[in-house]
Amino acid sequence: MSTLKFLLQKEFRQIFRNPTILRMILLVPVVQLIILPLAADFEIKNINISIVDNDRSGMSQDLIEDIKSSGYFRLINYTHDFQIAFSDIESDEADIVLEIPNGLERDMIRERSGALFIAVNAINGTKAYVGGAYLSRIISAFNQDLRTEFSSENRGTAIGVAVINWFNPMLNYQFFMVPGILVVLVTMVGGYMTSLNIVKEKEVGTIEQINVTPIRKTHFILGKLIPFWVLCVIVFTLGMFVVARIIYGIVPLGSIFVLYGYLALYLVAILGVALLISTYSNTQQQAMSLSFFMMMIFILMSGLFTPIESMPQWAQWIAALNPVTYFVQVMRMIVMKGSEFGHITKHFLIMVAFAVVFNSWAILNYKKTS
Amino acid sequence: MGDLKMISTHDLNKTFGDFVAVNNITFDVHQGEIFGFLGANGAGKTTAMRMLCGLSIPTSGEATIAGYDVYKETEKIKRNIGYMSQKFSLYEDLTVTENIRFYGGIYGLKDAEIRSRSKELIQTLELEDQRDLLVGSLPLGWKQKLAFSVAIFHHPKLVFLDEPTGGVDPVTRRQFWDLIHKASDDGITIFVTTHYMDEAEYCDRISMMVDGYIRALDSPSQLKKTYQAASMDEVFYELARGAKRTE
Numbered sequence: 329m330s331t332l333k334f335l336l337q338k339e340f341r342q343i344f345r346n347p348t349i350l351r352m353i354l355l356v357p358v359v360q361l362i363i364l365p366l367a368a369d370f371e372i373k374n375i376n377i378s379i380v381d382n383d384r385s386g387m388s389q390d391l392i393e394d395i396k397s398s399g400y401f402r403l404i405n406y407t408h409d410f411q412i413a414f415s416d417i418e419s420d421e422a423d424i425v426l427e428i429p430n431g432l433e434r435d436m437i438r439e440r441s442g443a444l445f446i447a448v449n450a451i452n453g454t455k456a457y458v459g460g461a462y463l464s465r466i467i468s469a470f471n472q473d474l475r476t477e478f479s480s481e482n483r484g485t486a487i488g489v490a491v492i493n494w495f496n497p498m499l500n501y502q503f504f505m506v507p508g509i510l511v512v513l514v515t516m517v518g519g520y521m522t523s524l525n526i527v528k529e530k531e532v533g534t535i536e537q538i539n540v541t542p543i544r545k546t547h548f549i550l551g552k553l554i555p556f557w558v559l560c561v562i563v564f565t566l567g568m569f570v571v572a573r574i575i576y577g578i579v580p581l582g583s584i585f586v587l588y589g590y591l592a593l594y595l596v597a598i599l600g601v602a603l604l605i606s607t608y609s610n611t612q613q614q615a616m617s618l619s620f621f622m623m624m625i626f627i628l629m630s631g632l633f634t635p636i637e638s639m640p641q642w643a644q645w646i647a648a649l650n651p652v653t654y655f656v657q658v659m660r661m662i663v664m665k666g667s668e669f670g671h672i673t674k675h676f677l678i679m680v681a682f683a684v685v686f687n688s689w690a691i692l693n694y695k696k697t698s
Numbered sequence: 699m700g701d702l703k704m705i706s707t708h709d710l711n712k713t714f715g716d717f718v719a720v721n722n723i724t725f726d727v728h729q730g731e732i733f734g735f736l737g738a739n740g741a742g743k744t745t746a747m748r749m750l751c752g753l754s755i756p757t758s759g760e761a762t763i764a765g766y767d768v769y770k771e772t773e774k775i776k777r778n779i780g781y782m783s784q785k786f787s788l789y790e791d792l793t794v795t796e797n798i799r800f801y802g803g804i805y806g807l808k809d810a811e812i813r814s815r816s817k818e819l820i821q822t823l824e825l826e827d828q829r830d831l832l833v834g835s836l837p838l839g840w841k842q843k844l845a846f847s848v849a850i851f852h853h854p855k856l857v858f859l860d861e862p863t864g865g866v867d868p869v870t871r872r873q874f875w876d877l878i879h880k881a882s883d884d885g886i887t888i889f890v891t892t893h894y895m896d897e898a899e900y901c902d903r904i905s906m907m908v909d910g911y912i913r914a915l916d917s918p919s920q921l922k923k924t925y926q927a928a929s930m931d932e933v934f935y936e937l938a939r940g941a942k943r944t945e
Contacts, residue, residue, distance in 0.1 A: 330803065330806070330808075331803065331804050331806065333803070334799070334800055334803025334804055335803075335804065337799075337800070337803075338789070338792065338796070338800045341792060341796060342789065342791050342792065345791055346791065532785070532787075532790075533783060533785030533786065533787050534787050534788070534789060536753065536781075536783050536785070536787060537781065537783060537787035537788075537801075538804070539753055540751050540752070540753060540776055540779070540781040540783075541776055541801070541804050541805060542773055542774075542776045542777040542804075542805065542806070543804045696752075696753075696772075697752055697753060697754065697755055697772050698753065698754050698755070
């Protein structure tokens with residue numbers, strides 16, 4: 329046990345002596361947590377629209393006014409020639425073209441029907457799809473208004489749908505993204521720092537000096553795990569209770585105790601991955617590339633940005649083997665839904681398995697004698 | 699020279715694929731000896747030394763270090779030896795005292811013991827004014843002397859030194875050897891590799907490794923007699939030339 333004391337003392341001294349590491353560990357996550365959620369906002373805004381108005385009537389003006397005031401669209405061109413609007417799409421200036429035919433107002437009044445034409449630039453699939461949907465919704469609302477205006481008597485019944493958004497009533501994207509991004513940041517800080525730290529000892533040659541001492545493998549590994557575990561808890565706390573609360577006003581609904589319990593366990597698992605990477609790398613460059621590769625998979629296949637349910641089956645299996653997936657889920661459950669321990673027992677058990685597997689593998693693979 | 703064998707090897711072998719790095723070496727090192735382990739670059743010295751330290755498992759053959767088997771008792775060996783590698787292996791971002799404290803600690807020394815020994819050590823090395831400086835800021839010669847002192851800080855029975863004086867100026871080399879002799883007087887067996895033939899003269903016995911084999915093993919004066927050479931330099935040339943012929 330006293331060996332561990334000396335190891336920890338050494339490790340903390342080295343970490344606190346290196347201002348770059350300290351800055352990386354504390355400042356970068358805070359800054360990124362302020363910036364990234366804004367960029368990871370999936371709400372589509374600023375859709376560029378080019379409108380071909382062949383009608384030039386009061387009605388077409390009303391419709392255009394509705395589109396502009398929705399807040400989603402930016403009118404970049406108002407013309408009477410479809411070719412001009414189409415060239416806007418070709419030059420990528422417009423995402424969507426709305427063509428209003430000549431005589432829309434007249435047809436609507438006389439024949440109670442009219443037709444509009446929407447052309448979408450589908451290079452950015454999401455933007456095109458969402459943009460088209462928004463525009464259709466605005467038009468159908470506009471249509472609804474016209475009906476009530478025109479019809480003297482109430483014509484039949486219509487099904488009205490009311491939607492209530494549970495757990496995130498304002499559909500605030502940051503509520504959803506910030507806890508998830510915090511998971512990624514803690515994972516990256518812990519993952520990179522730990523694996524690089526160990527591999528640095530290999531590169532410099534100090535690990536050989538350690539390997540020739542009677543030090544126990546588990547002590548050495550604990551001596552590396554514990555300091556970074558502590559740092560990750562600090563980073564998480566800063567992110568959750570300073571940045572997320574002050575900037576985004578996010579207050580976890582569930583138990584802080586359960587949240588930290590899960591964090592503690594998760595960090596053991598993820599630092600185990602870092603240890604494992606370090607046992608397979610001889611240079612910091614190798615460790616960096618390997619960590620980067622793992623991190624990309626961990627992040628993109630964690631359900632942070634895209635729902636796992638819509639991935640193909642094989643990708644869902646990968647996501648199921650990804651520790652980040654579970655922590656992202658647990659974070660969202662505890663922070664947004666206020667889930668209790670009882671709701672996440674499955675997540676706990678799986679994380680225990682990850683922690684045991686990765687760490688035993690790392691300890692087995694770390695050889696004092698080759 | 700005691701009768702106890704500190705190192706004893708018999709037909710020790712290490713191969714990496716087809717390459718035989720160490721080829722059936724057999725030799726003994728007695729307690730209290732200063733044993734010079736010589737050879738050209740790539741002769742297999744470092745590989746042999748790593749096996750004896752318990753850092754690398756031999757492919758075949760037998761060896762015991764301080765009475766412990768190199769296959770099964772590597773951790774017991776590690777408790778009884780010190781090692782100073784070719785690469786500088788103290789932490790450059792820790793101070794002199796912090797390095798001493800750390801290495802003392804992982805060999806299981808108690809705080810009080812570490813404190814009194816490190817005070818003594820810093821006095822011997824005349825590092826009183828540098829004790830709180832980062833090791834990275836010290837000149838190479840001082841670093842090497844410190845690394846050696848740290849390697850024997852836990853009073854091992856045997857210490858392995860892998861080219862300890864590489865790149866060090868002659869005056870510091872001289873001082874370094876004073877430290878080695880002092881350690882030897884304290885009863886520590888010294889196993890040292892070097893490329894400096896004047897240093898070879900300081901050893902009690904010398905082995906010459908060529909292409910993985912031990913080609914000669916004797917005291918420096920005997921070796922000179924056998925090869926009818928005026929200096930160890932000539933002995934070395936004589937044997938190392940042999941290596942070229944076999945290639």
